[in-house]
Amino acid sequence: MLFPTAPDYFLRTMISAAMETPHLLYALLAIACSHHGRLVKDSTPKPKMTCLKYTNLAISNLRETIKSQDQSLKAETVTTAMVLCTNDVCNGNMQAWRTHLRGVLRLLAARLEHQKDFDATEEPFIWALTKWFKTMDIIAALSGFDGVCIHDPGNGPLDKSPSTENVYIDDICGYSLVLIPLLARVSELVRLQSLRHVPSGIDSSNGPSLETMVEIGALETKILSLSDKIAPSGTEEKDKHLAIELKSTHLAFVHTALLHLHRRVQLLPTHHSKVRLDIENILDALNNIQPSSPANILILWPIFSAGCETTIVTERDMIQERMTKMQGLGMGNFTRARELLQRFWESESNLPWDIYFAQHGLELVLF
Template identity: 20%
Template sequence: MDALSDPGLVRTPSPVVSAAQPAPAQKSRGRQTSTGWSRSGCLTCKRRRKGCDKAKPSCNNCLKQGRKCEGYGSIWVEPLGPSAQVFKVEGPKRRRLSASSPSTSYYDPWLEPQRSPGSPTPPGWSVPTPPQDLNEDAEIEIVSPTLEMGDHRFDALAMTPRPHGNISHLSGHESHYLQYHMEEGSRLLANLESDGNPLRSILIPRALSSPLLMKAVCAVSALHLANRSHGLGAQTAAADFYGGTLRGIRTALVERSTDLLPDDAMLAVGLLCKYEIVRGSVTQWSVHLDALQRLLVSRGGFASMDRDAAGFLRGLFVYAHSMAQITSRKRITSADVSPVDDDIGISQLDIYIGYTEELLKTCGRISRLQFLKDDISALRLAVASINETLTNWSYASARCITPPGLTAANLTRLQVVAECFRDAAFIHLHSILERIITQQDDFHDVASINNSNNTTPSHLLNQLGTLISTPKTTAVHRCLSRVESLHLDHHCEYSALTFPLFIAGCESTTAVQREVVTQSLNKLQDNFGIGNVRRAQDLLASLWKRRDEGSPDGTSNHVHWLDVLEELGWELILA
C-alpha cells in the first residue's frame, strides 16, 4: 500500500522500550487474562473485544463481571432498506404531546423550515434540523473484520493514524475514517483514479480545516467501509457523522442567511447526496440533490465558487442529475436546459463523468421524448436528431484536460466504459419509444391528428425504429459482450457500468443475457461497495419475475421497468 502524502497520517508504531529505561510499574490491579478474542464468542465479548470462554447459555466472563451475556447470535446487521429514512425523530423524553402533535415522524432535513430567533431564513430555503437523539461526541465501538482488498489484506482497526501536526485536532474516529478514505475509499468511490484524485487532493486539505466538511467526508467513508465489511460500528459511525453534517449545514444556513454559503458547506451538501447513493437509498438522495441545486442557483452557478471546488462539485452534480432524469419521472422537465449554470470553461477529465457527458445529457433528451407523445411529427424529428448525435459521438470530441498521472490503460478503460454508455443510450431510446407508443391510451386520436388513420401502434413503432441506426437487440448484445470481455476488478473506471448493465438487463430476453448482467453487477457490488448496485439488482429481479409470470390470459407480459419503479415508489439513481 502506498504511503500517505501527509506526514501526519501514519500508522502508530509499536512502542519500543529502551534497555536503559526502567520497566513500567505494574498496576495493583492486573489485567484480566482470558482466551483470545474470536468470532465465535458471545456478542457481549465481541463488542468489548474481550476473550470469551464460550460457556452456554451464558459465558462465565460476563457472569463474573455482572454483565448481561447477549448470547451467541450474529454480530453483523443487515443494511438499511433502500427506502428507509436514516433517522426517526421523536419528541423529547418526558414531554407530553398535545393531541394534535404527532408522536413520531420521519426526518426530511430540507422540507420543514426552522428559524432561529432573530435569524431570517433566505427566501425559498428550508433549514435542516438534525435528530435530537444523536450524540455527536458519542463513543462508537468499531468492529474490526479483515477485508480482502486487492493483493493485500486490510485490517479495519490497524489503520488508525497517530494524531500529529495539523491533524492533532481530529478525534480518533475522524482519523480512522479519514485514513480509510485516503487509502481505499477515495479510489473506489470515483470512476477514475489519478494522482490528483479530487476526493483526496481537494476534499482532504479542505476537510482538515473545516469540521463540517470533515464530518461529511467521514460519513461517506464510514458508510463505504460498512458496505464492504458489514460492520455494525462503521454503520453507527456513518449515521453519527451524517447527523453531525446536517447540524453543521443548519448552522451555516442560519448564520449566513443573507450571505453565500461557504464552499466547504456546498461540498458537504454534495457529499450528503453521495452518502445516500453509497447507501443505496431510493428517496433521500433526491432531497439532497434538490438542496444542492437550489444552493447553486441562489449563488449564480459554479462560477461563484473556487475553481477547484466548482470543478469537483460540477462533475458530481451533472452526473447525478443526468442519471436521475433516466429513472425518476419527477426529475424530467420539458426544458432541454440545465437547471444550474454549469459552464466553468475547459476542465480536467472528470472523475465521475469521464468521456460520457454528452451521452449522459443525450439520455436526458431521450427521457424527455414523452412530452412529444401527442405530436408524432415532432417525435420523429427528435428521434432522428438523437440518433444522429449517438451515431456521430466520439470520446475524442470531449473538450477536457487530461490530468497528470493517468496511464494509457486508464484512458482505454474510460473509452470502453463510454462505448458501453452509447450502447445503453441506444437501448434507452428504443425502450422509451416502446413505452410511449404502446401505452398511448388515445393513440387513434393522435394518429388521426397526424393524418395517420391507418397506422397501428406496432406499425408506428417500426417506423420510428427505422430512424435508429442500431437495433435494440444489437445494442444489448454489443453492450453485454463488451462487459463480459472485461475483468471487473478493482479498476474503478468500471464502477460506472451500473447504468449500462441495468438498462441492458431491462431489455434482456434470454437466460444467458440475464446471467451476464447478474454476475457483472455482483462483481461491481463486491469490488466497489456502492449500495445503489443492490437496488439495480432488486429492481431487475422484480422485473424479470413479472415478465416470466406472464399476463393472466397466458400471453407474455412485457411490463416496462419504469412501471415497476412507479409501483415500488422508488426514485432510483444509478450514479
C-alpha cells in the same frame, strides 16, 4: 471509489478541505461508515448508527454554516451537501436525496452566480462539483418512470464549461458532458410518452407521433456522433489502461442512451434489431472493461438498463456476475440494483421495467 478515474486534485482538495471544515469531515465519515458496513457485510445496527451519528453532526454543522452568506458560497459547503446526497442515494434513502439534491442546486447556483466571471479552468474543484451534481441529476431522471432533471442542462449557471470539455470524455462522470443535454431530452421524451401509457402497460396504438419519430431520428444521429470521444491527456499520462477503459464507459453511455430512446420512447420490442444491437454494444463495452476494474463503478446505469431489456440467459449471467463483483466492493447501489433486477427477472413481467417498478412502488437511482 465513487470516482475511480477522477484527477488527483479532486480527492486531494476534498480531503484537505475536510481537515479544516467540520461539516465536510462529518459527511465524509458518514459515507465512509456506510461503505465500510457494506464492504464487510456487517448487518448489525452498529454501522447504521455510526453513519446516522456523523450524518446528524454534518447536517447540524451545515445548518449553522449556511446562516452566513459568505460561508454558504464556499466550495466546502456545496461539497458537504453533495456528499450527504450521494450517501442517501447509495443507502436507498429515496426521500432524503431529493431534498439534499435541491439544496445542492441552490448552493451551487448561488456560488456560480455570485462569481459572474467564473472560469472552470481556474477553479477546477468547483467545476468538478458541478459535474458531480449534473451526472447525479441526469441519471436520477433516467432511473425512473416519470423522472425529470431539477436543473435545465445546457441553459444555466451550471453550464459554463471550458471548450475543451466538448472534446474529451469527462474523468468525473465517465462520459462526454456533451451527452448530458441529449440524455435530458431522452428523459423528457420518456416522461411525455409515459403519459400515453395505459395502467396495464403500453397501448400499441399510443406509439410516438410523427413529430416525435422525426426527433428520435435526429437524436440517434447526434448521440452516435459522440462515439469517438477520447480520454483527457491527464488520464492517458497517469494510466493508459484506465484511459482505454474510460473510452468503454463512454460508449456504454452512448449505447444506453440509444437503448432508452428505442425502448422507452419509440417503444420497440425487446427482440427488435435496433434494441438487440444496443444491448450487444453495451455488453461489448462492458467486455472491454476488466471485471476487477474500478471503472465498472461508473456504469451502473448502462449495466442495469441492458439487464432489464435482455431475455438471453448468457447475457443476464454476465450482467449478474459483473454487478456481484461491484457489490463485493461495497458499492451500495449495485446491491440494490441487483436485487431489483433479480426481482424483475423472476416476475417474468411483460411490463417495461420502469412501469413494473413504478406499479410496485420501487425506486432507485442508478448512480
